[in-house]
Amino acid sequence: MSSRTRVPDELHETVVSRLARLGQRYTTNRKSLVAMLWAEGRPMTLPEMLEADAALAQSSAYRNLVVLEEAQVLHRLVTTGPFACWELAEDLTGHHHHHLICRSCGVVEDFTASPDLERLLGKAVGQAGSAAGFVAEDHRLDLLGTCNNCR
Amino acid sequence: MSSRTRVPDELHETVVSRLARLGQRYTTNRKSLVAMLWAEGRPMTLPEMLEADAALAQSSAYRNLVVLEEAQVLHRLVTTGPFACWELAEDLTGHHHHHLICRSCGVVEDFTASPDLERLLGKAVGQAGSAAGFVAEDHRLDLLGTCNNCR
DNA sequence: CTAAGATTGAGGATCATTCTCAAAAAGGTC
């Protein structure tokens, strides 16, 4: 829905350097995936990506998504649905966020928590160590409900 | 780790009535699954359950877990791992909680958030509607890190 | 231009999960 038109040069350059660290190139196929996720502005499943760009081969898309994940360019979401779901890494969009997940259709939208909430989440991460020697480093928050489309 | 020994009669009765609503029986196999999750006190994956009780047949276990989920007796967790992971429904344990997830071995432990944090989470759920017509009803919080065993 | 290495994509392999179906078990009624 967001439809940002062009991937900023700076983002492309960052992607190039992260891939380079792994001896990987920023090919046309990989650019397509990054540009598509940038333009869409929300996480996309693999079938959505294949449909959005008919030139993508399934096996190559799967492989490239993993490469981009290893390069910390993309982030694979944890979902209930049957398909892998991907978004740009947070440090590339500069936008720490969480997700609204529709229980009916499974669509995922971004959502920014209030500063107060983020502060308490950080505190919870710091204090988790008390529980059975677990050391927390990060948090993940999803709000579950019904999207505009499904109501 | 928790090793609660016996499932309280009240819990069994609740399970019986929830299954009855769907015309389903509380069979030995289903009792084994419920008792095992009660005793273990943390979410278990399907292979863990099969290993813990060699009498369980894989295909029946899968089927019964789904039946128990439909009866709202069990809850299927969303994980990165390859296996389905289950726990008792929160309203059966009377214990709203979240999860500590080990990035290394994938083990899941329960975790209770502070009242302040829960209050802000509830507030976030209520306010989510402002974002593009999404109506949130529930929240899910995971803390990601390293378990005692993996450190 | 050439050689070395990376990438591609069609098709096959993998594997968690679901489905099928005949046998067994559980209730209900007498």
Next chain:
DNA sequence: GACCTTTTTGAGAATGATCCTCAATCTTAG
């Protein structure tokens, strides 16, 4: 108990998302 009906079971087959293989093609370095 016997009898009938419905549910449950479990072994094996089917499904399907994902990953792997490998020969062909593309890129880059020299």
